[in-house]
Amino acid sequence: MKPIRYTKEMTDEFVRDGYWTQETFYDFWEKNAREIPDREALVDSKYRLTWQQAVELVDAMAISWVEMGIEKHSRVIIQSPNSVYGFLARIACERAGLISLTVYPYLRKKELTYMVDRTKASAVIILHTYNKFNYLEMYEDLQKEFSHLQNIFLFDDMVPPGAPQGTFSLPTIVEKRVKQPIDKNILAERRLDAIENVAILTTTSGTTGIPKLVEWPAAPRICTSKGRVDIWSLTKDDITMAIAPHAGGAAGTLTYFAAPIAGAKTVMLEEFSPDAALALIEKEKATAVGVVPTHLIRMLEADISKYDLGSLRFIRSAGGYLPPQVAEEAEAAFGASITSDLGTQDMGSVSGCRVKDSKDLRRRTVGRMLPGNKVRLAHQENREITVPDGEPGILYFRGPHAPAGYYRDEELTSTVFDKDGWTTTEDIVKFDQGCLWILGRAKDMIIRGGQNIYPAEVEGLLNDHPAVGSVAIVGYPDREMGERSAAYVIPKSGMNFDFKTMVDHLKSKDIAMFKLPEHLEIVAEFPTVGDSGKVNKETLKKDIREKLGL
16 A cells, blocks of 8 residues: 655655665564564563564564564554553554554544544454453444454454454464464565655544544664664663553653663553552663653652652653643653654654753754655744744744654545655754744734744743743734733642742743733633643633623
């Protein structure tokens, strides 16, 4: 299956410049099995596998699917909590020439109906039940609706009585097949071209509640993963840990995509609780963990002093907004750096901070552009004009870290990428100290009396106040000034914050008076966009207009 967006000129450019290669992710597993065969690769509560053992199981899984007649380029949905077999299934799909779509365990029939139909998936890989939900029953219903969904593979050791035809225990198949010879030439013939074939599908948070699907060949994902390995200084001595689901970017980027390239081990936390996460970090001596902000906040509420977390080197928090004050507390509590970066499933990866960057850069910027990314900052009123050096502008970028577009949808893809591959996050940014500083989104910029207010700048200053847990700045209409700004603040537990305190704090930062918010709302929580964790500023804008009778 050929990617829909890349032109020959693009692929030639990225190959010529050394960013895209014919490497697949399986190649790194095979390399580790050859060079460090007896070192551990994957760990969960049931399995501890060396690189050699992991590759043997991957090969057995892949050849089993081939021998069962699953055709090359078939789409396979993997719905799995954190587990060794969930990991193995992803890489085995690539090894067998299949296109994998790994999704969160919490998705249900509404979302899965769309995905099964859209991808024409021929197989799914699931647990029978998880957290008291019967996945097998859900997919049995979907099988009745979609004849192309022929096989259900269970992560369970047994197939329950009454399971639909075409249901198999994946561990049973693999454990039997791994004891028999495998003709690796058959698997070699199924190899996906790292540039010319779609290998992976990922999901995005859709505004309608139905996730969009994004297609990726291996080459851009490997390019980005190498960039992450570099900025995180990952080596084979690192022990990465998936606290967030490996299906998402928060943990998946660190563990599934980056760790094997460095030869680093991955540990899987199957079910999150603060104490379970902290205990596993201590037990496995994890050096890097992938979390969403909620995990971090809940872990900070636990008695951290009970655990030896001295092995931790850095924390990768993604998938939602992490207030700077929480990051500050976490770094002090865990003794590890928290990294930040910029990227989306729709557009690819843009930039990232190094683990060794100063605290100020890691907290206030999204780091340096990843290798190969080209960038231009456009004028906010005329996007055809590039702003002068040092001036803020709307971020446009193109490079080897971008996906091929929305799955089989050239029209929708063209709304994100132009014909030359340029795209925009709509962020207003500036470059300083070699790093990308986000000042706000173009649609969130406030123009007060002809002067621009960038919400992120004011938010960053307010986050420095010891009583502020989180803050969002939004604009509201004003007859005299056009717009004025309001601050929504979630105070820290047990602390007070009022309008005078806010103004006095901002004045102490020596910023221009027009940037001071002219209204303050104290709230307990922010509305968010879908399951992304991002603050829904459109809801806050509507709320402030209603409160002020505008």
